Amino acid sequence: xxxxxxxxxxxxxxxxxxxxLDDVALEIHPGEVVAIVGESGSGKTTLLRVxxxxxxxxxxxxxxxxxxxxxxGESARRRLMRSEWGFVHQNPRDGLRLRVxxxxxxxxxxxAAGARHYGGIRAEAIEWLKRVEIDPARIDDMPEKFxxxxxxxxxxxxxxxxxxxxxxxxxxTGGLDVSVQAKLLDLIxxxxxxxxxxxxxxxxxxxxxxxxxxRILVMRRGQVVxxxxxxxxxxxxxxxxxxxxxxxxxxx
Amino acid sequence: MIEAGYNFGYLDENTKRMIRRALxxxxxxxxxxxxxxxxxxxxxxxxxTGGIQVTASVLGPDDTLKVIDQGADDTTNAVxxxxxxxxxxxxxxxxxxxxxxxxxxxxxxxxxPLQEGQILVYQVPMPEPLFRLEPRVAETxxxxxxxxxxxxxxxxxxxxxxxxxxxxxxxxxxxxxxRYLMSPSPIPAFDxxxxxxxxxxxxxxxxxxKRIYAVPPYTDVRSLDFEDHPFVPVxxxxxxxxxxxxxxxxxxxxxxxTGKRAFVCSDTDYCASRPPLEEExx
Numbered sequence: 231x232x233x234x235x236x237x238x239x240x241x242x243x244x245x246x247x248x249x250x251l252d253d254v255a256l257e258i259h260p261g262e263v264v265a266i267v268g269e270s271g272s273g274k275t276t277l278l279r280v281x282x283x284x285x286x287x288x289x290x291x292x293x294x295x296x297x298x299x300x301x302x303g304e305s306a307r308r309r310l311m312r313s314e315w316g317f318v319h320q321n322p323r324d325g326l327r328l329r330v331x332x333x334x335x336x337x338x339x340x341x342a343a344g345a346r347h348y349g350g351i352r353a354e355a356i357e358w359l360k361r362v363e364i365d366p367a368r369i370d371d372m373p374e375k376f377x378x379x380x381x382x383x384x385x386x387x388x389x390x391x392x393x394x395x396x397x398x399x400x401x402x403t404g405g406l407d408v409s410v411q412a413k414l415l416d417l418i419x420x421x422x423x424x425x426x427x428x429x430x431x432x433x434x435x436x437x438x439x440x441x442x443x444x445r446i447l448v449m450r451r452g453q454v455v456x457x458x459x460x461x462x463x464x465x466x467x468x469x470x471x472x473x474x475x476x477x478x479x480x481x482x
Numbered sequence: 483m484i485e486a487g488y489n490f491g492y493l494d495e496n497t498k499r500m501i502r503r504a505l506x507x508x509x510x511x512x513x514x515x516x517x518x519x520x521x522x523x524x525x526x527x528x529x530x531t532g533g534i535q536v537t538a539s540v541l542g543p544d545d546t547l548k549v550i551d552q553g554a555d556d557t558t559n560a561v562x563x564x565x566x567x568x569x570x571x572x573x574x575x576x577x578x579x580x581x582x583x584x585x586x587x588x589x590x591x592x593x594x595p596l597q598e599g600q601i602l603v604y605q606v607p608m609p610e611p612l613f614r615l616e617p618r619v620a621e622t623x624x625x626x627x628x629x630x631x632x633x634x635x636x637x638x639x640x641x642x643x644x645x646x647x648x649x650x651x652x653x654x655x656x657x658x659x660x661r662y663l664m665s666p667s668p669i670p671a672f673d674x675x676x677x678x679x680x681x682x683x684x685x686x687x688x689x690x691x692k693r694i695y696a697v698p699p700y701t702d703v704r705s706l707d708f709e710d711h712p713f714v715p716v717x718x719x720x721x722x723x724x725x726x727x728x729x730x731x732x733x734x735x736x737x738x739x740t741g742k743r744a745f746v747c748s749d750t751d752y753c754a755s756r757p758p759l760e761e762e763x764x
Contacts, residue, residue, distance in 0.1 A: 308630060337639055339632070
């Protein structure tokens with residue numbers, strides 16, 4: 231019926247009295263960037279974790295390439311997670327091994343996927359450090375010694391090295407200062423276009439969403455209150471909550 | 483003669499059965515760590531409580547036992563465990579590798595090739611090969627279950643990136659039967675190739691960690707490596723000062739107050755079985 235890469239329908243999950251997800255449906259097509267925006271506690275991150283198979287919904291299903299993500303078993307899910315999927319955490323410390331050199335961090339996914347040629351792994355790591363604008367001379371340095379922006383770029387390199395089809399990003403620019411944010415957004419945009427990635431990005435930064443995404447979903451109290459093309463939603467918000475959200479953006 | 487008041491092999495029969503069940507499971511799943519109800523033994527942890535329980539469970543009255551500690555038959559650990567089984571099982575003991583049916587070892591594989599019908603029992607301090615890389619036991623179990631061993635290669639990658647070569651010289655991780663990652667116990671990496679398709683049954687016991695694992699005869703045991711940095715068994719580039727061997731694994735000794743060094747075979751039985759060097763040649 232459709233060529234969607236990932237399809238979710240009827241997702242519901244409650245934490246006690248709080249509805250984190252209330253009948254959420256979503257589709258992502260190959261090469262498409264979808265942003266999920268909304269205030270803290272609106273269920274954005276929960277939605278991302280459910281879609282990535284890290285958390286099971288109370289009801290509803292998530293299909294990836296026609297397969298039910300939550301029914302496929304952990305080993306299949308892990309295989310997806312280290313080959314066709316990628317996850318970029320808000321805090322790079324969650325996604326990196328801080329006591330392993332930058333090269334080792336980038337190489338880990340390659341080695342998990344079966345690469346056994348040291349020279350080849352290293353060449354690939356150098357290539358990716360260049361692509362995310364980290365000096366290749368720092369390949370043997372520990373990520374602990376890197377700045378926050380560099381750590382985040384390293385995490386992106388580590389995630390993209392196996393050429394995934396679908397990348398989940400949880401507030402990738404959170405906690406960075408604005409100039410570093412701008413550079414990182416620019417980098418993500420370039421890589422996404424170049425590699426034809428499908429990206430699901432969670433953010434509370436409306437401007438970042440406009441810059442990166444093709445489509446946008448606005449969440450509030452676990453429900454998707456509005457969705458559509460980014461410019462349509464942000465320039466002509468229909469739902470009162472979206473109107474409030476758009477009018478709250480600060481202009482410098 | 484068994485000393486009065488002891489069951490054959492010290493452990494009671496039910497305990498031996500429990501350990502044998504774990505051993506059968508371990509042999510059926512080469513390299514897989516089987517949990518077992520480790521008993522308190524009359525020696526401290528780290529002295530071979532796991533190995534001694536495995537030995538006690540596989541030993542029969544007709545067996546001949548050899549015990550080695552770092553290759554030597556005459557060190558404290560070897561002597562006391564050998565004497566222990568002499569007293570509580572009354573079995574024959576030997577220092578000759580060829581004569582033994584059961585060999586309990588701490589941190590070495592004998593130089594003489596082992597034969598079908600022999601059993602090699604290793605003492606294992608830490609059975610989990612991933613424990614320095616992943617502190618959560620639940621997570622390492624999951625990694626074993628899913629054969630998710632990329633992390634181990636990250637460690638080797640880091641070694642080469644930092645030192646130009648894999649610097650792990652003992653307890654070098656191996657992949658058993660193409661499936662389970664296994665710690666070969668702290669044997670020197672030099673001994674790793676001997677594990678591969680060995681004719682003898684290899685049993686591993688970790689008393690404190692309460693795990694048993696095994697490598698059945700003629701099973702593939704591969705040391706992890708990279709295509710362009712293949713595994714190299716390391717050996718001191720010297721000859722034994724007693725027997726002149728240039729192929730056995732050597733211990734380095736400081737022999738006088740001025741720091742003079744000498745190398746001798748770590749396997750005392752192998753060394754003694756060779757003709758000694760002529761005086762002038764030494």
